[in-house]
Amino acid sequence: MDTFRFHSAGDVTVKAGHHIPERRLSDYELVYFPIGTQTVYKTDGSREELNDPCIIVTRPGEPHSYHFDPMKPTRHLFIHFDCDPETIQSRYSLLTATDSTVIALQDHSLVPQLLNQLLFYFHRRPERWRPLTESLMLAMLEELESMVLPGSKPAVEATIPMQIDQALQYIDLHVTEKIEVEQLARSAGWSHEHFTRTFQQYIGFSPKMWITKRRLDLAAQLLLRNAYSIKEVARNAGFSDEYYFHRLFRQKMGITATEYRRKYGDSRMSDLAPLNDLGRFYPRNHLFVMDSRQKK
Template sequence: MDDRAIRFHHAGDVTVKAGRRIAPRRLHDYELVYFPVGTQSGYTVSGSEHVLDRPCVLFTRPNELHEYRFDPDRPCRHMFVHFDIGRQSGLMDYRLLEEQTCCVFPLEDRSLVPQLMKQLLYLFHKRPPRWISLAEKLLLYMLEELESALEPAGADFDEQTLPPQISDALHYIEAHAKEPIEVERLARNAGWSREHFTRTFQHHVGHPPKQWIMRRKIELAAQLLLQRPDSVKQIARGVGFADEYYFHRLFRKTMGMTATEYRRKYGDARMRELAPPDDWGRFYPLNHFFILEKRKPDV
């Protein structure tokens, strides 16, 4: 390899016929696969079988023995990329690269992997100026998201231990983060008084419900500041803040800087020139393989 952190080999967006199998094999490189829809497909690695019954990402390491058994009753779409990582890149410290770590990652609603994977394939198809550098950044973000999922303290709470009323409230907040959300409504949905709901929510989540709602709105706004060219005012209104000045105060308190400073520090205007987040099939051919670099065949 040269001194690049990542070297891409090939990628694709394909829909395979129902019942297809990929016999046991070992790869010479890393493979990241995104399944956008849950099916009854199966993935077996090192003798452990996983049913891919929800949107997920698979991460296969070099020389890991694995096989695929696709859903017997329905076609299965998946997007994938094969790559190598430079030994001197600093990425080799990732626990993700260790064989004994998790290899199947169910995707949360807030995951950016679906958009990033499609943008990655768009770059492979169009190959605009500096496409390799842009592609590396997109892949690195996906690897960071998967790596963070391995951290035991990476989440604010363990959803499996939550009462169903609190879990439902958290899902409601995520699904309606762009809308006004009243604590009274969450309490009614839970069948509890506001006082009991607030005490229970804070006990399990670590934040009062109103504070958590505002935090999630600000975090969503931070994402949108990097993904969209909209003005700060438009983004503030888009996540449910009618009072722009309140949004600015809350953003600075939560993120430690103003929204404008956040966009200037972390934004990259080139990212906004990639494919828009809908009607992806118009931007690169579906059922297509992108050959980026020749390699010896896998076994």
């Protein structure tokens, strides 16, 4: 077999009080909770309250259940996978342990970035995406293994300038409204030219292109909720011209909005909560299936 065989993955937000009853998976599951909640994870003889950001590794055949936060929606990212027993399983104790593996994340852990990049590759499927994802998965396991060993030190997290991060947050909060790049630059205390150049440097998009991308991200999320017509999706995503939305969506996504809904709509998403944060580089509340043998 390959070093890794990925089955499914996602970045989802479930409704308050959602419950996954006891189950036994036939593969590994790695789950990341980016913030602490009142979610409870139970496995054979163990009960963990997930009050802090953490990673959970569940092994094949291990009985476990989730009782998600009863008061508010809970976001979590997950990957289902198999791996070669000789080269991978024997190398990492967290894959062969017999007790519950809940790993508290250090403030500067690289695991969130690695996991987000994995989901980006699962979404975009660029050339050589399989070896790329295997390399990232190995890096993530190395990072996690170091966390369960004594004497480990946190890695240094790369950060973007505060002004750019604030602009990103503003865009996400006001994405359906009219947003002027000049106003974003003034709020950052920079000139239009410096703001645009720095934004492009760290984000990989110009501010205008990023605003359009975020509106399309929102539209793609709304399309998965069949209660909205395509016209309503366009309007609710900040597009005043429905025909422009149709043309732009097809140009950027490669398929029409109707085809996107038909291709990615999934009844298993019925327990997911509406999103405030759409995900910057791949769609949230979306199931990526690489191998249909095992799904969440």
